[in-house]
Amino acid sequence: MADLSAKDIERATFVFEIYDFVGDGTIDAVNLGDCLRALNQNPTLAIIEKLGGTKKKNEKKLKLDEFLPIYSQVKKDKDQGTFEDFLEALKLYDKEENGTMMSAELSNMFLALGEKLTDAETEELLKDCMEPEDDDGFTPYEPFLKKLMA
Structure with missing residues (x-):
């Protein structure tokens, strides 16, 4: 957690307080992924589960001092992919090398x-x-990728 700046901690605390729906200083672990995404992180569902996230409500509660190390760990993770990484992947579907791909292929990728x-x-x-x-x-x-990642 030492790698989090004062601004990172301030932002994480703000997001944590938003997801503290009861006002008891905890968040439901089912909202862990939402909290991290609100902090511009992109963890997979598997990573969220590995870090203590749950699939059902009221299974587990997290305090701020438990959340901050999780945020720090996810923030350090470099395997989330960048715009350029995703752009290169989409270029594989650009048969005519003109910056376009079949809409159906794009839809199929997500499914x-x-x-x-x-x-x-x-x-x-x-x-x-x-x-x-x-x-x-x-x-x-x-343009699709830019909107998606914004």
């Missing part, structure tokens, strides 16, 4: 790869972030 999203989650994500597709079903992927 089938990694931590799979539901149909409804995928539909909402694409609606919010994807540019209109052209007549052939292609969409530019760089």
Whole structure:
């Protein structure tokens, strides 16, 4: 936790207090991932579970002094991927090397790869972030990725 700056601790405390719905100085471990994402981190569900997050409400409570080391550990983790990493991955689907990919392939990635999203989650994500597709079903992927990561 020594690697957290005073500003990091201030921001983490603020987020923690927002998720302390009862006002007793604790957060429900089911909200651990939401807290970390509110702090601009991107942990996977597996990492959240490994760090003490739960899938059910009221199974476990975390105090601020337990949360800060978790935040510190996630903040140090470099395996979250950067914009450039994701851009390179999407370029694999750019058959014509013109900055576009099939919208259907983009949708399929969210439904089938990694931590799979539901149909409804995928539909909402694409609606919010994807540019209109052209007549052939292609969409530019760089603006999509920028909106997704914002």
